[in-house]
Amino acid sequence: MAYWVLHVDLDQFLAAVEVLRRPELAGRPVVVGGKGDPTQRAVVATASYEARAFGVRSGMPLRTAAKRCPDAVFLPADNAHYEEVSEEVMATLRDRPGVVVEVMGWDEAFVGAETGDPEALAAAIRSDVLERTRLRCCVGIGDNMLRAKLATGFAKPGAGEGVYRLTAANWAEVMHHRDTRALWGIGAKTARKLAERGITTVGELAAADPAALAAELGPALGPWYVQLGRGIGRVVVEGTPWVPRSRSHETTFQENLTEWEDVRIEVAALARRVAAEIAGAGRPAVRVAVKVRFAPFSTSTRSATLDAPTTDAERFAAAALDVLERFPSRRAVRLLGVRAEFAPV
DNA sequence: TCTGGGGTCCTAGGACCC
DNA sequence: TCTGGGGTCCTAGGACCC
Numbered sequence A: 001m002a003y004w005v006l007h008v009d010l011d012q013f014l015a016a017v018e019v020l021r022r023p024e025l026a027g028r029p030v031v032v033g034g035k036g037d038p039t040q041r042a043v044v045a046t047a048s049y050e051a052r053a054f055g056v057r058s059g060m061p062l063r064t065a066a067k068r069c070p071d072a073v074f075l076p077a078d079n080a081h082y083e084e085v086s087e088e089v090m091a092t093l094r095d096r097p098g099v100v101v102e103v104m105g106w107d108e109a110f111v112g113a114e115t116g117d118p119e120a121l122a123a124a125i126r127s128d129v130l131e132r133t134r135l136r137c138c139v140g141i142g143d144n145m146l147r148a149k150l151a152t153g154f155a156k157p158g159a160g161e162g163v164y165r166l167t168a169a170n171w172a173e174v175m176h177h178r179d180t181r182a183l184w185g186i187g188a189k190t191a192r193k194l195a196e197r198g199i200t201t202v203g204e205l206a207a208a209d210p211a212a213l214a215a216e217l218g219p220a221l222g223p224w225y226v227q228l229g230r231g232i233g234r235v236v237v238e239g240t241p242w243v244p245r246s247r248s249h250e251t252t253f254q255e256n257l258t259e260w261e262d263v264r265i266e267v268a269a270l271a272r273r274v275a276a277e278i279a280g281a282g283r284p285a286v287r288v289a290v291k292v293r294f295a296p297f298s299t300s301t302r303s304a305t306l307d308a309p310t311t312d313a314e315r316f317a318a319a320a321l322d323v324l325e326r327f328p329s330r331r332a333v334r335l336l337g338v339r340a341e342f343a344p345v
Numbered sequence B, C: 001t002c003t004g005g006g007g008t009c010c011t012a013g014g015a016c017c018c
Helices: A013-021 A062-068 A079-094 A118-133 A145-153 A171-175 A188-196 A202-206 A210-217 A221-230 A260-281 A313-324
Strands: A002-010 A030-032 A073-075 A099-105 A108-115 A137-142 A163-166 A246-257 A285-294 A298-310 A333-342
Touching: A002 A118, A002 A145, A013 A030, A013 A079, A062 A073, A079 A099, A079 A108, A079 A118, A108 A118, A108 A145, A118 A137, A118 A163, A137 A145, A145 A163, A163 A171, A171 A202, A202 A221, A210 A221, A246 A260, A246 A285, A260 A285, A260 A313, A260 A333, A285 A313, A298 A313, A298 A333
Parallel strands: A030 A073, A137 A163
Antiparallel strands: A002 A108, A002 A137, A099 A108, A246 A333, A285 A298, A285 A333
């Protein structure tokens, strides 16, 4: 018996959930996002594998998706429903005896367990989830969370057989030749910075000097990147419920707001909505942040610590409006956002 | 191809205090 | 008259992830 980390990731989650509700869509390219109207300002949340075959990807504007795949079925995102289905999946995972489940989002979770046969556990989880929710998932197996998460990528349809194991034993063989971008936590910007320093592969990153990277990329981030390259990560899956640090809402307007009075009205409305939710959760805000994306696409934020923690809608809205007035520009506005931050626990 | 919404964590500079 | 360090808080922005 040894401690293993499994990473469970549902296949094309939003699209799969929609196909369950409308079985006639099975086998068709399905694109979920925004209000389901490809002429609006919105992006793809999930594309089915059939739509991906046309080059449709998450994060792509719906308009672009429609050009690449004119025959796709466009559906609005129904977050409340996905939330419900996700709960059912997570409950299924938790029902397996002896496991600890750490939820990472609607469609993925880590499972920690003592077992002598992690592949058997992975297979059992896949059949549990399929039986109870009719959804398919892949499972990555690792000796820590980083390796389990990356293993899932090698288990996915088109890449693997549904289950894959990545540990210290095969890390170098599987990962060292890959681009640093393959790591969980290294995006395009960091990969470029590393490349400028002669580090392009995972193996090169693993061999880098943590102190040198600390000096160049930050005292915490630099050494952490080297750890990523070596496949080092948190080992123990935590089952304790997550305590959110903040709560926010933001809106992209279909037509830019050109009147500052309208901007004020929308910020107040967003603030009241956030306040109602944090009041419902019993979590007073200690800070408020306002985000403004001016046309065409330049974004800035301003924030302030509140005089006293509050859940009161009018006080929170007033604070948000005060922060809004600190923006020096009155140009046309594409997006507004309001965030409440909670006191550290 | 004109680029969503909801989050988390890190960094760096300045203020302020001792 | 000129100049220490350390510590903490606040704030804006960057980067990443789902």
